[in-house]
Amino acid sequence: MHYQIQPVTSFQQNCTLVWCDRTKRAAIIDPGGEPEVIATLVEQLELVPEYLLLTHGHLDHVGASAPLATRFGVPILGPHHDDAFLIETLEHQRELFGFPPVEPFTPQRWLTDGETIALGEQTLEVIHTPGHTPGHLAYYNRASGLIQLGDVLFRGSIGRTDFPRGDHAQLIASIRERLFPLGDEVSFIPGHGPMSTLGRERRTNPFVRDPA
Numbered sequence: 769m770h771y772q773i774q775p776v777t778s779f780q781q782n783c784t785l786v787w788c789d790r791t792k793r794a795a796i797i798d799p800g801g802e803p804e805v806i807a808t809l810v811e812q813l814e815l816v817p818e819y820l821l822l823t824h825g826h827l828d829h830v831g832a833s834a835p836l837a838t839r840f841g842v843p844i845l846g847p848h849h850d851d852a853f854l855i856e857t858l859e860h861q862r863e864l865f866g867f868p869p870v871e872p873f874t875p876q877r878w879l880t881d882g883e884t885i886a887l888g889e890q891t892l893e894v895i896h897t898p899g900h901t902p903g904h905l906a907y908y909n910r911a912s913g914l915i916q917l918g919d920v921l922f923r924g925s926i927g928r929t930d931f932p933r934g935d936h937a938q939l940i941a942s943i944r945e946r947l948f949p950l951g952d953e954v955s956f957i958p959g960h961g962p963m964s965t966l967g968r969e970r971r972t973n974p975f976v977r978d979p980a
Contacts, residue, residue, distance in 0.1 A: 769890045769912045773957060774809050777801035777867070779828040784916055784957050786909070787815050788888025795819045795887055796836060797907060797916050798959065801867070803832035807839055818887060822846040823918025824904040825854025826931070827861035827870065829959060834871035843876035845885070848896055851903030852878070853933070879905055895946055899939025900927035908950065915966075917956045921947065923964040926975045943969075943976045 771786045777800050785806075787794035794815035799806050810817060817840040822830050824847045837844050854861070855874065862870050881896035885907070893908040900919045904927075908915040919927040921943050929936040947956075952967025970978055 769887075769909045769914065771914065771957065772809065772813065773963075774806060776805060777828050777831065780960055781828045782957055782959055782961075783832075785810065785813065785815060786887070786892070786907075786914075786916070787813075788890045791888030792816050793818050793888035795821050795885070795892070795907075796840075796842075797821045798823055798829040798918060799832040799836050800828045801831040803835040803839070806832060806836060810840070817842050819885065820844045821885070821892075821907055821916075822875065823906065823916065823959065824901040825851035826901065826919070827858055827865060827867055829918065830855070830858070831862075831867060831870045834873040837873070844873060845875060845877050846879040846894070847875075847901075847905045848880060848898075848903030849878040850898070851901050854901060854903075878903075881905075897942040897946055899929060899935050899937075899942045901931070902933050902935070904942075906947070908954075913951070913954045915947075915950065915954055915956045917947070917958050919959040921956065921969060921973075921976070922958045922960065923962050923969070924973055926973070927959075940976060948976075 774783045781800035784797040883894040885892040895906040897920045954966045
């Protein structure tokens with residue numbers, strides 16, 4: 769599986785394109801804004817979008833979902849239904865953070881832990897990782913050892929839990945009990961900033977590293 773990261777919005781949120789090498793079937797993960805930038809990249813790479821996948825309902829991760837879904841004629845999948853309250857309040861989020869107008873939408877399907885999503889000859893596994901938001905999801909391609917984590921874990925840091933319905937203890941449990949067991953060699957794309965590996969964070973991240 770190939771991937772390309774495209775930071776968007778003033779928050780420099782990592783919108784990620786992932787695709788099957790042979791078929792070019794692709795998913796657009798967390799299109800937070802700047803739909804023309806994302807669409808241009810899709811077309812330059814000659815990809816065939818099949819889904820828009822959302823890790824959670826914060827505006828900087830979902831803001832361009834509606835126009836891109838319309839442009840490419842694809843469904844919006846995710847996040848978990850527990851984030852519906854965020855998807856329903858996008859206009860409030862827009863006003864709060866000073867974002868440009870956002871087109872409202874409802875995902876065609878909410879996703880749950882353990883589901884799989886076929887992408888050409890590749891498969892993405894859905895992992896429920898609550899804490900930053902209650903309905904946060906991660907998308908894992910086991911064959912390539914790559915996972916898109918949204919705002920759960922970052923290089924040297926973790927997601928914020930001071931937003932509505934954030935839960936610090938739940939976030940730590942998601943990282944230690946749902947992510948770290950996938951293996952140290954797994955590379956992850958965070959919602960913001962540079963990539964890392966689960967092993968690096970398990971060893972060095974001050975918020976979740978193994979006890980000395």
